[in-house]
Amino acid sequence: MSEIKKQGKQLYYLSVLTLVLTFCMIVLGGVVKNTGSSMACPDWPTCNGSLMPEMVGAVAIEHSHRILGTVLGILACLMVLVGVRARKKEPLLHYSTLLALGLVIAQGILGGLTVLNKISAFYSSLHLGLSHLFFATVLFIAFKSCATSCEQKSKDPIFPPKLITLAKIACALVFVQICLGGIIRHFGAGPACGLGWQAAFLCQELDTGVRTLWPHNGPGQLHMLHRLNGYFVMFALIGLTIPLLKFARINKLPSLRRLLIAIHATVFIQVTIGLHVVSTYISAVIVTLHLAFGLLLWALVLSVFFRLNKKYMNEGAQCCA
16 A cells, blocks of 8 residues: 555544544534533633533533543644645645644634633634534545545546536535524524424514514524525525436436435435424424534535545545545
8 A cells, every 4th residue: 555545544534533523522512502501611721710620410511512622623633643744645635634723723712712702692603603614624634535545446427517516506505504503593593483383484573473484573584594594405405416316327326326315315304303493492402403414414515515526536536425
């Protein structure tokens, strides 16, 4: 095995571990918010004046989130150390590891600012958006390093630029929807359209009780923007992926077809869970599930986009899908 393939394999294993822990980190961040544990550690970087407080109750939830963030920082440093050895033959891989390290450092700073500003809605929303960008960067590193270390040559055809553009639009739509959801949650607009099944489809004006598609108050409008955009994203993803499905079927690309079908199933489940968030009076479990499936959908659309971009993935794109 050549040196570059060996480094690619090492980076692949590191990035997959980082990816799994990042998924857990983001979901755990949702648990912190949804269980009201955000101010269990009112100081930073210590927790109640200690680097290792007694791990019970809300403190255990909040401080576990911080510990996992530290682990991710260490893993990001290790990825940079491996990536720097491949910088001559795979400069994009090297720069991606540097970006991941920069993002995780920024995440740590934002986390501290969030606490020091008494759970600022602005910093919390920015923290969520940046976490998904870090996740995307690590996923790219996983794909790229796998393609670098792959022994077999890709049998993928050249994907038309139009299909790559469709995948790019799908990624943008999902990311915007995720950010909207985070803004609603952190700015307290979750119950702005009422709660229960009677408010699951139309927005209930809190002052008059009238149900409408577009309320008069700002928080209600923000809430409905997220809902309506959710339906738009669902139909848009289905529409955008139909040409990709057809291309995958004609060119006999079963792994790509599985990814696309998983997107269809996940976006439908995500919209259904979204309705249950309102109907269950913003249940902490359902809201956390909503976050987890949103992150899964983000991973799937990114995977399709990376799979289609052979110019980034080298000749091993197919074996990494």
